[in-house]
Amino acid sequence: MNKTLVRKVIYLLLMAACLVPLYGISAPSFVRPGGGRSEGGLLTQLREEHGLSQANLGEIDPASESMKLATLGMRGIAANLLWERANEYKKKEQWDNLRATLNQIAKLQPNFISVWTHQAWNLSYNVSVEFDNYEHRYHWVKKGIDFLMEGTRYNRNEPRLLWDLGWFFGHKLGRSDETKQFRRKYNTDEDFHNTLADKIDINEAKNYRGQPDNWLTAHQWFSQAQSVVDLSESPIKGKNPLVFHSDAGKALIRYADAIEEEGVFDEVARIAWQKAQLRWKKYGDRPIPTSYGYTIQLDAGERQSEKVKELEKALADMVPGGEEAIRQKKMAQLDEDERRLVDANLAQLEIDDYTIASRAQSKVKVTPQDMVAAVDPKDRNAAKVAASKLVEARAFDTTIKRYREVVNYIYWKTRCEVEQQDRAIDGRRYLYEANEAFENIALVEAIEKYDEAWTRWASIHRDYPVLAEDVTAEDLVDAIKRYNSLLDQLGQPFPPENFPMLRLMSRYPEEFPDLDEAMLEKMADEYEASLEAQASSANDEESASGLDSGTQEAADNSEASGGADAASVETTSGNQAAAADDTQGPLAESVVELLRSADELFQDVDLLAAKVKYEEAWKTLKPVASTLDQDARKVVFEHVIAYRTVLQNLDQPFPPTDFPLADLLEGHAEELDDAEAALSDF
């Protein structure tokens, strides 16, 4: 027979033989015609076992599959090249091409989670800020979110993508510089809501006005991420479970916080805080796996501490003479130096003494083992059991404490509770109104509102010191600084006598560099001492309710006579307070004052300050501009010309956009010209 033919036949047979083990390895699973199911080959079984088949991971996309096939096994190289190109596009600001390239990468490697997370971040955080217009920024934040949502289609059991979505919705929309604009845009972005509708329960994400809120949307995503972890038991890769599970509750807290920042108080705010509290409690009750191998519940901290105390007592009861006896025995064994330093405060010691003291302290420390050894031999077994229980309970206790600190558990728990109280809601409202008044240059009103807010916040901080140490407190410090500038403008001293926020100020001395730190501390002490003195002089019942009713009264009074008060301060002090409402004809004293000081600044060539003063005057003048008589207008126009010169010197256009007196100028253009002519004659 022909030799080549023989060889070919042998090759063919060998190839066919190879197919048999190949089939064994990679046969697909199928349902047998008569019922029952074939498990498929080894690879299929392994894939099934580890949930790695495409159908397990997420949607199967023909575009993605065909692209994978078309690269002929060089998927990695292709993805690499595309990645390089994406970087190049980003560098050269070709955003559309960047987005298109990312699509291709994602289609090539749809189950490579880092691609989704990294590039979505790129779009939402890095590309968006390249745009100057916040609407465009919002648009690109959304593109990043879209990209992530696309990722969840291919990877439905991947908690990280869902968590990231929560983070983007929450933090990118809710905690960036453009938060106000972003939140407003998201509220009304119906097309976007429609695309979200089949992914989350959009009705659950609606705020009190019936519009979806970014924080409530974030809460939905975080909750979804949690349920994926709970249901599929997929590990949370690259995230600590403690932090991972905290964000759903945090989102609700942020929501409550955000609506209050936007001026929504009363029941709406209270309900929001209530919901947040429930959610945070749920988080506290959730078993959290620790790195020590056991799980803990954050909310069980107090119970655990209680338990430790009980166990300590039980063990101590077994020891004749109690724990103290053992300690004394140990003390007796210390040398002289050690005995001298054993009770010293380590933080205050020099290095040599420190070493001795810490050695001494560890020597006299009574361990459960010491106690077991001191127990009567016949009770020793029982003592051993009690000791091991104690050791275990203590470990739990410390872990809970440490974990609580990581997520600031107690702070948020307290905050949710306190924020529902009347004084907190009122405190926030007054602060909000004061800030508004400040913006509108209603100085006296602002001071009054601030005063109202301070009494409430001080009382909260006294009862819940933990709240004086975090973000809210920093906001308050900003408000105090504003209050400071208000008092400055009115020529009043700061801090005023018996200022309720002294304690808080003393915690942030760096924010008040003009004030002496020790003096602040002293004033705070004095103020608190005076409060205590007041409290003890009143009877118990009154002292309990005194503060609240007192402030309430003050608040009522100020509300009733607020307008009149403001007016009287104005006329008596003749200061810069805005006096828009009742000025007719001539210029209000306050405006004249502002203009005068602006003129002075202008003459001192402090142009920027002069510009600010002039603008303050225009703002104050705006509501009454139309009622001014001709003489007043003349004065105003002369100053407008001065203002124009200031702007010209600053290389800024005149009139600026939103010039408050634009209407006035337009209506009396000829008078402006006259004024100009008069000035140039002069």
Next chain:
Amino acid sequence: MVLEDKEIIPFFEWLPVGLSLFLVTMLIVIAIGIFIGYLVSSMRYGPGKALSVTFSAVSTAIKELSQISPRRVWAMTTLAFREAIRRKVLVVFALFLVLLLFAGWFLDPTADHPGKLYLSFVLTSTNFLITMLAVFLSTFSLPNDVKNRTIYTVVTKPVRAWEIVLGRIIGFAGIGTLLLATMGLFSYFFVVRGLDHSHSSAELQDVEAEVRGEIVTVKEGETSLDNRHRHEVQVSQDGIVVSANHDHSHGAVVSDDGTISFGESEGNLQARVPKYGRLRYIDRNGEEGRGVSVGSEWGYRRYIEGGTPATAIWTFEGLKPTDFTDGIPVEMVIRVFRTYKGVIDQGIRGSIQVVQAVDQEEGQPPLPVDQRNRYKKINFVAQDQSVDRLTIPFKAEGTTSTGTNREMLLFEDLVSEDGKLEIWLQCAERQQYYGVAQADVYIRQADAMFSANFVKGFLGIWFQMIIVTSFAVMFSTFLNGSVAMLATVGAIVLGYFANFVRDMFNQQVEGGGPSESLVRMIRQQNMILEMEPGVTRTFVKSFDFVTTMVMAGICSLLPDYGGFNNADFVANGFDIHNALIMRDFIVTLAYVGVLTTVGYFFLKTREIAA
């Protein structure tokens, strides 16, 4: 659009420079060619006879060149044509159709500039497919003929080597042209149909708006969501305005019952004819500067500081009143860089001023603005990354160089006799910056026809295909099929990366030449650190010096393929300048001529050898 390294020089300015460079290169190449030819023949026949052999080869070549018969070339062309059809080149076309069919899967419908994506896609894929086709088709033909000895049936006929080479080139280029034309046609309809859409309805509400200083009630709202976007709509007494979004707008008509019907999308596919100016900067002290870098990796744009005398100045030339009807339309893209956030929902303000161009003598500082005629400043808010439009009116309020304010006439008072005019850009806000590059501000002279521009875009691909075919045929005259293919692909790759190779030779590339990179890769060294002195370093460096020199030498003979790619112009909606097309055409012609000659000599030597 970004014009990074594509400076467009007028054709007749380029031609003498290009031509002389070409002639010099040719002289050198011819000299080297003759010398090598002489060397080879002297090995065969001895130095004395080689002289006459070389001389006769050259004189035969010239003689045969003059005897080329179009009829025989045509015969060879049809032969190549038939061969191409026989080798099923139409498969490439089928492949292209499949690509188009599934393109929708990969093109992002939510893109902000969908036209750009669609156009880039069709141009790039066509380019790739056609180049591949040219390589595969042209490299195997001659070697196969030689291998199957079918070449004898041709060379035994009175056909000259010139005609064989030319016939192949024309034949293969012809089939490529046919395919390219068909692909172009399909692409055109694909793009036009893909972008075409309308909106079915609009939801409007009554709102108060200011129209010419009066508060009136108008209807405002948005169109329905189609193709994943909406447009804002405003209906007032003046008619209906549909805002532009995704690079296009729609015509709209309000019927009697108040419903609005929208027309097809307009403005998606454009071919703007820009007139670029020359950009220079004045720095914050009012002196000539080069703009500020704000630290971005891409140094394309330089920035001017706000609230200072820093200015970006474009000088436009050759402006004629007859070119414009009502004013000069200017378009600009101005990037904004903020050093502090400022007011988030307000843009950064600045001003544009139209200023008389005054030529200064070399070395003299430029004349300050208050010594020139100028229009009043136009204040505006920069749009950042989108196109701002403005029209310079033929007459407007202005100030003369002597400081008098009066109404000024653009072409009388501002534009100089030789048609020069300047546009001054300043940023008004302190510590905020405007970023600009030369191509960011241009005069939009007119709009060319998009379809014509599309054809021009394909012309670029056509030129490339012709050159690749010529290279392939040239290589196939003396190499076997697969080697010829490798050589052609090599010539393409080298051509694309010519700049990189040149930089490598000039040691401006981090990580060094080929062998140095290899050593670094194996030793896992980073690219920045200098290699340690020693034998390896000396060896590697000198090896790389020789190789990169050879590579750079070859590169300087190869065409810059990237330069033929005008897809960016088409995709960004800019007319491809005719000068570019003319230049590319001349370059192509030169390459075809040279490569045919080289091919002729190689074929001739084989003939002689046979």
